[in-house]
Amino acid sequence: MTQLEYAKLNKTSPEMRYVSKKEGVPPEVLRKRVKNGSVVILKNSRRKIRPCAVGEGLATKVNANLGTSMDRVNVNLELKKLRTAIQYGADTVMDLSTGGDIRKIRRAILRNSTVPVGTVPVYQAVIEACSRKGKISLMTKEDILSVLEEQAQDGVDFFTVHCGVTQDVLSRLKKKKRLIEMVSRGGVFLAEWMILNKKENPFYEYFDDVVKIAKKYDIVLSLGDGMRPGALVDATDRPQIQELIILGELAAKARKNDAQVIIEGPGHVPIDQIESNVMIQKKICDNAPFYVLGPLVTDIAPGYDHIVGAIGGAMAGAYGADFLCYVTPSEHLRIPDENDVKDGVIASRIAAHAADIAKRVPGALEKDRRMSFYRARRDWKSQIKESIDPVKAARYRKSAMPKKSDVCTMCSDYCSMKIIKRYFR
Amino acid sequence: MTQLEYAKLNKTSPEMRYVSKKEGVPPEVLRKRVKNGSVVILKNSRRKIRPCAVGEGLATKVNANLGTSMDRVNVNLELKKLRTAIQYGADTVMDLSTGGDIRKIRRAILRNSTVPVGTVPVYQAVIEACSRKGKISLMTKEDILSVLEEQAQDGVDFFTVHCGVTQDVLSRLKKKKRLIEMVSRGGVFLAEWMILNKKENPFYEYFDDVVKIAKKYDIVLSLGDGMRPGALVDATDRPQIQELIILGELAAKARKNDAQVIIEGPGHVPIDQIESNVMIQKKICDNAPFYVLGPLVTDIAPGYDHIVGAIGGAMAGAYGADFLCYVTPSEHLRIPDENDVKDGVIASRIAAHAADIAKRVPGALEKDRRMSFYRARRDWKSQIKESIDPVKAARYRKSAMPKKSDVCTMCSDYCSMKIIKRYFR
Numbered sequence: 001m002t003q004l005e006y007a008k009l010n011k012t013s014p015e016m017r018y019v020s021k022k023e024g025v026p027p028e029v030l031r032k033r034v035k036n037g038s039v040v041i042l043k044n045s046r047r048k049i050r051p052c053a054v055g056e057g058l059a060t061k062v063n064a065n066l067g068t069s070m071d072r073v074n075v076n077l078e079l080k081k082l083r084t085a086i087q088y089g090a091d092t093v094m095d096l097s098t099g100g101d102i103r104k105i106r107r108a109i110l111r112n113s114t115v116p117v118g119t120v121p122v123y124q125a126v127i128e129a130c131s132r133k134g135k136i137s138l139m140t141k142e143d144i145l146s147v148l149e150e151q152a153q154d155g156v157d158f159f160t161v162h163c164g165v166t167q168d169v170l171s172r173l174k175k176k177k178r179l180i181e182m183v184s185r186g187g188v189f190l191a192e193w194m195i196l197n198k199k200e201n202p203f204y205e206y207f208d209d210v211v212k213i214a215k216k217y218d219i220v221l222s223l224g225d226g227m228r229p230g231a232l233v234d235a236t237d238r239p240q241i242q243e244l245i246i247l248g249e250l251a252a253k254a255r256k257n258d259a260q261v262i263i264e265g266p267g268h269v270p271i272d273q274i275e276s277n278v279m280i281q282k283k284i285c286d287n288a289p290f291y292v293l294g295p296l297v298t299d300i301a302p303g304y305d306h307i308v309g310a311i312g313g314a315m316a317g318a319y320g321a322d323f324l325c326y327v328t329p330s331e332h333l334r335i336p337d338e339n340d341v342k343d344g345v346i347a348s349r350i351a352a353h354a355a356d357i358a359k360r361v362p363g364a365l366e367k368d369r370r371m372s373f374y375r376a377r378r379d380w381k382s383q384i385k386e387s388i389d390p391v392k393a394a395r396y397r398k399s400a401m402p403k404k405s406d407v408c409t410m411c412s413d414y415c416s417m418k419i420i421k422r423y424f425r
Numbered sequence: 426m427t428q429l430e431y432a433k434l435n436k437t438s439p440e441m442r443y444v445s446k447k448e449g450v451p452p453e454v455l456r457k458r459v460k461n462g463s464v465v466i467l468k469n470s471r472r473k474i475r476p477c478a479v480g481e482g483l484a485t486k487v488n489a490n491l492g493t494s495m496d497r498v499n500v501n502l503e504l505k506k507l508r509t510a511i512q513y514g515a516d517t518v519m520d521l522s523t524g525g526d527i528r529k530i531r532r533a534i535l536r537n538s539t540v541p542v543g544t545v546p547v548y549q550a551v552i553e554a555c556s557r558k559g560k561i562s563l564m565t566k567e568d569i570l571s572v573l574e575e576q577a578q579d580g581v582d583f584f585t586v587h588c589g590v591t592q593d594v595l596s597r598l599k600k601k602k603r604l605i606e607m608v609s610r611g612g613v614f615l616a617e618w619m620i621l622n623k624k625e626n627p628f629y630e631y632f633d634d635v636v637k638i639a640k641k642y643d644i645v646l647s648l649g650d651g652m653r654p655g656a657l658v659d660a661t662d663r664p665q666i667q668e669l670i671i672l673g674e675l676a677a678k679a680r681k682n683d684a685q686v687i688i689e690g691p692g693h694v695p696i697d698q699i700e701s702n703v704m705i706q707k708k709i710c711d712n713a714p715f716y717v718l719g720p721l722v723t724d725i726a727p728g729y730d731h732i733v734g735a736i737g738g739a740m741a742g743a744y745g746a747d748f749l750c751y752v753t754p755s756e757h758l759r760i761p762d763e764n765d766v767k768d769g770v771i772a773s774r775i776a777a778h779a780a781d782i783a784k785r786v787p788g789a790l791e792k793d794r795r796m797s798f799y800r801a802r803r804d805w806k807s808q809i810k811e812s813i814d815p816v817k818a819a820r821y822r823k824s825a826m827p828k829k830s831d832v833c834t835m836c837s838d839y840c841s842m843k844i845i846k847r848y849f850r
Contacts, residue, residue: 070837071827098839123839174849179794180801181845188841195848230842231797232782232790268797270790271743272783297739297779299793299800302808303817307772310732311739311779314722318696332800332808333818334825335834347732354722354736357657358697365657365695368724369604372656372693375724375757376605383727383757392728393758400759402496409760412495414523414548416613417655420606423620424599 002045002218004258007035015041019053024362033057037251038287040260042092042116045218047155052091052116054262055289059361060317060352063118063291063325064090064345065336066097066109072335073100079112081341086115088345088389090326092158094118098127098185107154116157118222120186121147122203126193136189137196141206148213158220160264161210162186163203163250164243165226167194173227173239180230183267187226207250214259221254221261222291223247228267232299235269236277248284262289262323265316269295274312278319291323292316296331305331306340306347313348317355324348346389353388376417378406427470427643429683432460440466444478449787458482462676463712465685467517467541470643472580477516477541479687480714484786485742485777488543488716488750489515489770490761491522491534497760498525504537506766511540513770513814515751517583519543523552523610532579541582543647545611546572547628551618561614562621566631573638583645585689586635587611588628588675589668590651592619598652598664605655608692612651632675639684646679646686647716648672653692657724660694661702673709687714687748690741694720699737703744716748717741721756730756731765731772738773742780749773771814778813801842803831 006013012020012027016034019041020027030053033039039055054061064085066078078097085093092115097105102124110117125147129139148159165187173181182188190201203210214221227243229235244263251261263285269277274295281290295312296305309327317324328336328344336344356364367386374382380397387393400409407415431438437445437452441459444466445452455478458464464480479486489510491503503522510518517540522530527549535542550572554564573584590612598606607613615626628635639646652668654660669688676686688710694702699720706715720737721730734752742749753761753769761769781789792811799807805822812818825834832840 069834070839071834072825072837099837179797180842181849183841185836185839185841188844189839192844192848231800232793233797270782271739271779298775298782299796300778300811301775301813303812303814303821304771304775307732307735307775308779311736311776314696314736315740330821330835333821333833333835346726346729350723350726350729350732351736353725354696354733357695357723368657371724372604372658375656386725387728388726389728396728396755396758400497408758409494409496410755410758411610412497412524414495414610414614416608416610417605419613419617423617424606 002215002258002260003034003041004255004260007031015043015051018051023053023058025057036287037255037261038289040220040262040289042157042220043218044152044155044157047157049114049116054323056287058322059364060321060355061091061323062089062345062348062352063092063094063323064341065094065325067095068097068099068105069335070099075105075108078105079108080338081336082109082112084338084341085345086113088342089349090115090345092116092118096120096123098123102127106151110155118158118160119151119156120160120224121151122162122186122189124151126189136193139193141202144202145209145213148210152213152217152219156219158222159214160186160222160224161203162190162224162226163201163207163210164223164246165190165201166204166246167200169227169239169243169246170194172242176237176239178234178237180234182226183230184224184226184228186224190226207253211254211257211259214254215257221259223250223261223263225264225266228265228293230268232268232270235266236273240266241280244281244284248286251285251288262291265290265292265321266295267293268299269297269312271297271315274315275319278316278321282320289322290320291325292321293325294327296327302332303329305329306344310347310351313351314354317352318358324352349388378415378418427640427683427685428459428466429680429685432456440468440476443476448478448483450482461712462680462686463714465645465687465714467582467645468643469577469580469582472582474539474541479748481712483747484789485746485780486516486748487514487770487773487777488517488519488748489766490519490750492520493522493524493530494760495524500530500533503530504533505763506761507534507537509763509766510770511538513767514774515540515770517541517543521545521548523548527552531576535580543583543585544576544581545585546576547587547611547614549576551614561618564618566627569627570631570634570638573635577638577642577644581644583647584639585611585647585649586628587615587649587651588626588632588635589648589671590615590626591629591671592625594652594664594668594671595619597667601662601664603659603662605659607651608655609649609651609653611649615651632678636679636682636684639679640682646684648675648686648688650689650691653690653718655693657693657695660691661698665691666705669706669709673711676710676713687716690715690717690746691720692718693724694722694737696722696740699740700744703741703746707745714747715745716750717746718750719752721752727757728754730754731769735772735776738776739779742777743783749777774813803840803843
């Protein structure tokens with residue numbers, strides 16, 4: 001039985017019990033949310049991992065993207081990046097490999113990952129069609145479904161499917177004259193196939209078949225935003241919102257057929273449009289969990305897009321987004337290395353936590369209370385232990401030890417917290 | 426004549442003319458805002474620098490804190506930090522030195538700074554009282570005023586004065602039982618003096634004398650937030666808002682007497698309280714420019730507080746804050762080094778720019794449009810040139826050159842922007 005089938009029968013699955021305990025939400029509340037689709041539980045029914053739940057009233061989750069490109073193929077590096085991502089707190093990872101033996105890489109990541117793993121199956125379908133048949137246009141419905149089935153059997157926990165890039169959406173995109181037409185790789189593969197074949201998006205046309213596979217393995221469908229803006233000036237335009245409407249309709253269809261769904265969102269979005277983007281997604285998609293890719297609140301900071309994404313992610317999360325896809329400092333410049341993965345995960349974790357405080361997620365503010373309790377007492381050992389990255393905090397502290405050990409070199413004897421304590425007991 | 430005197434006579438000063446051109450705001454609009462106090466122009470009338478304006482309708486400004494502590498005294502390092510701060514785009518700096526020959530350090534910073542310099546004069550008054558008279562409680566009104574006069578003559582452009590830490594506010598603080606009573610160094614010096622002497626805050630009691638000096642040299646008074654919360658759980662409490670009310674009253678008094686004022690703000694503030702904090706400051710202080718110290722949206726990320734501050738600063742700026750004090754990765758851990766200054770300034774610049782887009786500051790979005798124009802064309806040279814830190818962007822790009830020079834190693838041949846261009850001409 002899928003999680004949705006359990007919920008529809010008002011039964012609590014073992015996965016729900018685990019999540020309920022971990023998130024501090026009563027099982028019956030969680031079950032109701034799974035039933036109405038505002039919460040999903042990520043875990044392929046064949047996979048032996050702890051499930052991860054995403055959605056209403058739960059802690060905001062962070063995903064880290066991994067994967068090779070044709071320019072960089074190194075399975076060991078990807079496994080190192082996987083370990084780094086998990087070490088610093090990624091709740092899920094996605095294998096977005098497009099270079100080398102992507103089947104082998106995916107299986108290595110699945111074997112080594114203790115967290116749910118997502119993929120974008122159209123990558124494999126396109127790459128195989130190109131290598132076997134010579135061009136993308138010769139890819140068939142069967143090619144796509146067989147990749148979905150293969151990846152499902154491998155144990156993939158969630159699939160991004162760009163099922164909202166329809167011919168209708170593409171014609172609206174042409175009329176719009178965006179600065180950057182499309183930046184979604186999966187979305188562009190499908191657009192190219194559709195334009196060359198003059199046919200409808202196969203993920204849209206054969207959505208029922210996609211849902212059947214998702215149900216069989218209880219894979220969460222992440223409805224991809226092929227139209228996500230890649231430039232601030234393109235944000236929240238007609239193609240983007242048209243696609244969102246279609247995703248809302250498909251989300252309802254998937255749930256009806258016992259497959260769990262989440263919705264992917266932008267992208268490059270100015271600060272003043274973030275709240276509306278979250279609100280409209282929640283309304284149009286009947287409160288399906290929202291998985292945002294950033295958002296990036298400026299285009300001009302390559303090298304620092306983890307910070308740009310943390311600003312957008314914290315705001316989106318506070319307004320109700322449920323799942324943040326990390327952005328690394330290497331975004332727009334190169335494939336990320338291990339350090340980029342670390343920086344990206346930590347920046348997103350900060351954003352998710354700051355959002356959780358605003359969303360009143362149980363236990364979130366308690367961490368800050370604990371840290372500040374130790375800070376007021378200038379208990380450095382405990383402060384470092386409570387830090388999001390104790391290694392960096394300890395390195396900073398050790399690099400500049402004060403003469404008096406209960407303060408730091410910033411204020412030294414003039415530590416405000418130390419002075420005022422003399423008068424406030 | 427001070428800028429306020431010019432504005433009250435409906436005259437445009439040379440400084441207003443310069444600012445008007447730089448910010449793209451008509452001189453008569455700017456003048457009106459200086460007159461009603463929603464814009465201030467930072468520049469000691471004795472100083473030979475370009476003025477910097479802060480407030481309504483202008484680009485959000487960034488300040489970088491410099492200065493020694495008793496644990497770390499190195500004038501050359503402070504001058505290096507000054508150059509780094511200006512190089513990466515700090516609009517102003519503050520010399521917060523409390524260690525070594527602070528007079529000499531201040532003068533060196535003033536000599537070498539091309540941007541306005543702020544100070545917290547009570548530091549010098551307290552340090553000198555302690556060294557000459559043996560204890561802080563022996564500091565007199567005359568000691569304070571003579572330091573203000575000396576620093577004014579040196580050319581300091583703006584003074585932080587913690588004039589809102591009154592006996593009434595302190596009694597409310599005692600009742601409140603905060604997790605961390607106070608974190609403002611200047612605020613704590615005054616609180617200690619007030620408690621020991623059982624007297625009112627001299628900056629409050631003798632505010633008219635402070636205003637006279639400010640007027641004489643056209644120094645902007647930055648009314649300090651001695652009650653700013655140092656822990657999320659202490660944010661937006663009665664002592665903080667009580668102090669803000671007093672600052673609003675004193676701001677009106679200063680303007681009436683021809684001294685320009687800005688208001689300092691928190692501090693550690695959860696995301697969901699930022700908008701209200703900006704709104705209440707604007708209302709209570711009659712639209713005086715708001716100078717926020719962060720805000721920091723979580724307590725748990727020492728080592729990454731530049732990111733935490735960028736989240737809060739971007740939001741505060743978008744809601745109407747005018748001036749962001751940077752936070753470096755070393756906050757809560759040690760005195761910042763040169764790299765910390767760089768990281769802090771860049772993170773704050775990102776926040777300020779993202780806020781400016783949301784605030785519709787003239788020309789802000791144009792930078793993003795230009796970057797995305799080059800990005801769509803995969804013009805790497807121009808993208809790097811338009812980046813907030815071209816050196817880092819170039820280093821990232823060079824560290825991983827793709828086989829085909831028009832893409833990057835992230836997507837390689839599968840670059841979405843490159844593929845879609847074939848079909849959208």
